[in-house]
Amino acid sequence: MRTGRGDGQARAAGQTRVGGRVRVDVRAEGLVQGVGFRPFVYGLAVRLGLAGCVGNDADGVFVEAEGAPERIEEFLVALERDAPPLARIDRISVMPRTPAEAEAGGQPAEIAAGAGGGVAGAFAIVDSDASGRPRALVSPDGATCADCLRELADPGDRRFGYAFVNCTNCGPRFTIVRGVPYDRPLTTMAGFAMCAACTAEYHDPADRRFHAQPVCCPDCGPRLRLLDPRGAELPGDPVGRCAGLLRAGRVVAVKGLGGYHLAALASDEDAVAALRRRKHREDKPFAVMAADLEQAGLLCEVDATGAALLTDRARPIVLLPRRAGAPVAVSAAPGDRRLGVMLPYTPLHHLLLAAVTGPIVLTSGNVSDEPIVHRDSDAPARLGGIADAFLTHDRPIHVRTDDSVVRPFRGRGSVLRRSRGYVPDPVELRRPAPRPILACGAELKNTFCLAEGDRAFVSHHIGDLENYETLRSFTEGVEHFSALFGIRPRVVAHDLHPEYLSTKYAVELADTLAETELVGVQHHHAHIASCLADNGEPGPVLGVAFDGLGLGADGTLWGGEFLLADLTSFERAGHLAPVPMPGGTAAIRQPWRMAAAYLQAAYGGQAPEGLAVAVRNRARWADVLALARAGVNSPLTSSAGRLFDAVSALLGPRDAITYEGQAAIELEQRADPAERGRYHASVSPAGHDRHHASASPGTPAAPSGAVPGGPLVVAGADLVRAAAEDLLAGVDPAVIAARFHNGVADLVVRCCVALRDATGVTTAALSGGVFQNLLLLQRAADGLSAAGFRVLTHSRVPANDGGISLGQAAVAAARDHARG
Known part of the structure; x- marks a missing residue:
């Protein structure tokens, strides 16, 4: 038996031969349905003169092939080497069998396979076998291929100007699939009966629409x-x-x-x-x-x-x-x-x-x-x-799917929103999940993740779970993925924040499912675990998790974190010094409140006169500061996102935002990329007990070797004070914005160097929504690399909360695996 990918040729020697022929059963797993893989196998087998059959089933594609040993060998090599452009083979297994002639006493006999059979001396595509638990992958939607575009533009072609032209190499897949195996009756094309011409193409092995499930034309397809x-x-x-x-x-x-x-x-x-x-x-x-x-x-x-x-x-x-x-x-x-x-x-x-x-x-x-x-x-x-x-x-859309968003970073793509075109391709887990997992994700930019074995299926972008329509999209998506991939969770992972709708859903679901374990995963640990999973790494790493906020293991609001982490556990090794959020969530919508809180921390309540942010908001400034001092509706937070908000509001003129992250985004856009000066933030040990992840009894201990004296504490207020003084001195706000970014990148490097000296860990992982800031990401990654670190960043899933569900799944799988 041969299992794996690209691991050499399967030799026919030693197999049972009858009349100089050998027979093998082959199973192909991966992205092999809906991508023209069966027609490809058929054409390859016919060209090599093999007998047998190929078909779909719940696991992928099965093949039975019989012929001369050298032809079988050539077939197995070409199966992986020459696969169709949309196919991705994760695993090929080959099992020798006794040739069909021997089983039939030397007479031609049927080769049984799934729902049909090929006859010795011929090769056939047989009916799909829909029995069994689904494990086959479903293809993402693919952009229109060059061949279809040529037909679209050809006045002599019967599909000229037809808005739904597609073939096995392109077109709708995930958004029209209702179930597996991927066959027309289980797609939203089921209501369009193929005309005679399309039927002929569908059954013609020489046509690129051979067994293309969405095949259609102006006579029979959508209008x-x-x-x-x-x-x-x-x-x-x-x-x-x-x-x-x-x-x-x-x-x-x-x-x-x-x-x-x-x-x-x-x-x-x-x-x-x-x-x-x-x-x-x-x-x-x-x-x-x-x-x-x-x-x-x-x-x-x-x-x-x-x-x-x-x-x-x-x-x-x-x-x-x-x-x-x-x-x-x-x-x-x-x-x-x-x-x-x-x-x-x-x-x-x-x-x-x-x-x-x-x-x-x-x-x-x-x-x-x-x-x-x-x-x-x-x-x-x-x-x-x-x-x-x-x-x-009139072609129905089965699954609502937004466009994906990416950006170039260091010669490759970095995903900011993972949806159409990428979903539902799985991410491979370094530590396979012993039991099926549902990870419910975060509140904002929500995705969920279903994982089993080494496959983690991160959902399409759901959005912010703030209204009934989005919550319904979330629950319907979980049900669809569960049915599509045959995953019935026995572990349900969730964020620690009890008021997140995703957390409430997780708790309610676990209550209704027998023998289901509920696993809480701290928000920033999930960010770093997501980066580890994205890069196929187990850790430990020095994880820098900078975001808006998430509930910490100590019950406060974290967001500017340095974690010593692996997939099972973490230790809080450093963080930004907490400041109050005057008015709670109002401080997110009105960043000037964070400017007031940081200026109070920087100047001890005696901020200098003449700052425009204080002048613009003088009617409420004193009241907001009083709230912060009294701790009334002013939770403490170490959030890096709120620090960026404070400096953005300080430079003005925006005091309120209309979408999440706007103030920080505008601060990045304002920064002069040519400026290399930087502000300095002091760093000192906290001298108090460290906070550990303890989502459930029996959680493995955090990686050893933390900083003596407690976690490092970074004075973000130093950066705000430096920015305020430059502003009062008449320095260009574009220069101030750049010096602030450079200062944050510098504190990331200095803290990681200090933690490396204390722990010996030389790999850094950057995650969290703040690292969507390309200027900060580039400066921090460059600085860490120059300091000798191996730097992990995101590419396949977002650094923002859209990647949280993968991190939750990776943590839950690793903890399950560690318990044996």
């Missing part, structure tokens, strides 16, 4: 329509008329793969401003879709890494430096030096962009803070007040 806001169909070509509306300054809702988008002409300031006003999205940037790389290059600076990300089959939104004078409305991304750009990933997008002849804003179809609309029945009610028309179709 495109353009509707007015009342639902009446507008006459004429839907794409051409929609393009005319966009050029005329209208807003159109466009149905995509994972839900509706809202579109407007990107260069039309009035149209984009109207979209922003109607959507109630005051400042958060919109994404822009360009027709091709050349058009994207007119909008942004596109290097080789950016080009590779833009043209990847996932077709994510890619954050790139915006070109000066780019033909994009100011309202598309106000105050941001970057632009989120993507290329068309469906035939409909290609047709629309060609008809418009210019980039379009394409943002999620929802009102701010609500999940994206994906059901046709919901679209008129939820988008009717925003869109002037609806470009829609």
Whole structure:
């Protein structure tokens, strides 16, 4: 038996031979359904003159092959080497069998396999076997391939201009799948009976649509329509008329793969401003879709890494430096030096962009803070007040899925939102889960994760669990993934915060499931564990977890943490000095409150006169400081995110935010990247007991070797004081912002060096939403590398709370594994 990937050839010697023939049973696991793998196997076997069969089942793809030993050998090698472009083989196993002639007394006989059988001397694709527990992977949705694009543009082709052209190498997958095995009856294409021409292609081994489940054409497939806001169909070509509306300054809702988008002409300031006003999205940037790389290059600076990300089959939104004078409305991304750009990933997008002849804003179809609309029945009610028309179709979307967002970092992509195009590809766990796990994630940017064995299935982006619609999307997603991958959790992992809706769901679910263990995972430990899992590392590491906030093991609000951590446990080895959050969550929405708290800490309540932030808020300043001093509704926090908020408010003029993280994002955009000066923050041991992770009795001890004298405490107020004094001295705010960033990067390096000296750990892991700040990430990573550290950062899952569920699953699996 051979198991593994790329581990050499399986020799036919020693196998039972009959008439110079050998037979093998082969199992392929990984991404092998819905990607043209069975047609590929069929074509390969026929070319080599093999007998047997291939089919889908709940585990993946099974193959029975019989022929000359050298042909079988060639078949096994080519099976991995030449697999289709969308396929990913995780495991190939080969089992020698007695040739069919021997079993039948030397006469030709059927080769039994699943629901059908191939006859010796022939090779066949047999019916799928739907029995058994599902373990087969489901392909993410794939961008339209070059072959389909050629057909789309060919006036002589029967699919010319057809908005749903696809084949085995591209098209909808995850968003249309209702179950496995991946066959048409278990997709949302089940309601479209194939016409004679499509049926012929589907059954023709020489056609690239051989066994392509979403195959369709204008005669038998989905139909495109353009509707007015009342639902009446507008006459004429839907794409051409929609393009005319966009050029005329209208807003159109466009149905995509994972839900509706809202579109407007990107260069039309009035149209984009109207979209922003109607959507109630005051400042958060919109994404822009360009027709091709050349058009994207007119909008942004596109290097080789950016080009590779833009043209990847996932077709994510890619954050790139915006070109000066780019033909994009100011309202598309106000105050941001970057632009989120993507290329068309469906035939409909290609047709629309060609008809418009210019980039379009394409943002999620929802009102701010609500999940994206994906059901046709919901679209008129939820988008009717925003869109002037609806470009829609009758192929149902089974799973709501937002666009993914990535950015280039050190020559590769770093995911900021993992969704369409990447999900549901699993992440491999370094320490496999002995029991099935459901990790419920965090409250903001929620994802969940189902894990079993070495596979962790991180969900698509769910969003902030702050309303019923998003919570319903979460619960429906858990049920769908559980059924799709046959995972029934016996361990339910959750955040320590008792008021998170994800935590409440975890507790309620564990109460209803027999023999289910509930495992609490501290928020920042989950961040570092997520980074470890993302990089296939077990630890220990010096983990730097900087974010907005999360409930600490001591019951306070953490967020500027240095952890000595591995996958099972952690020790709090350092942190930012806590300051009050005057007004609690009000201090998140109104960053000037954090400026007041930090100035009080920096100056002992006697902040210097003339600071604009205090002048702008003089009516409430004294009351807020009184709240902070009295500790009334002013919880202490070590949050790095709140420190960034304080400096952003200090530089002004924004005192309130309209979306999460806005103040810190604007501070990064303001910083002068050429400035190398930095502010200094003092670091000293706390001298008090260390805080350990203790989510449940029996949790393994933290990694040994922490700093003598207690965790390091970093005076973030020193940075605020330095910034305030530079501001009063008339220093350019862009320089102040840069010196602050450089100061934070410096304190990260200094603390990690001190902790390395105390522990001997030479690997650092950077995680948490604050490390979405590219300037900080680059300066911190460069400084750590220069100091001799091996630096781990995120690439496959977000550093923000979208990666928390993977970290929870990795911790739960490692603890389960450690208990044996």
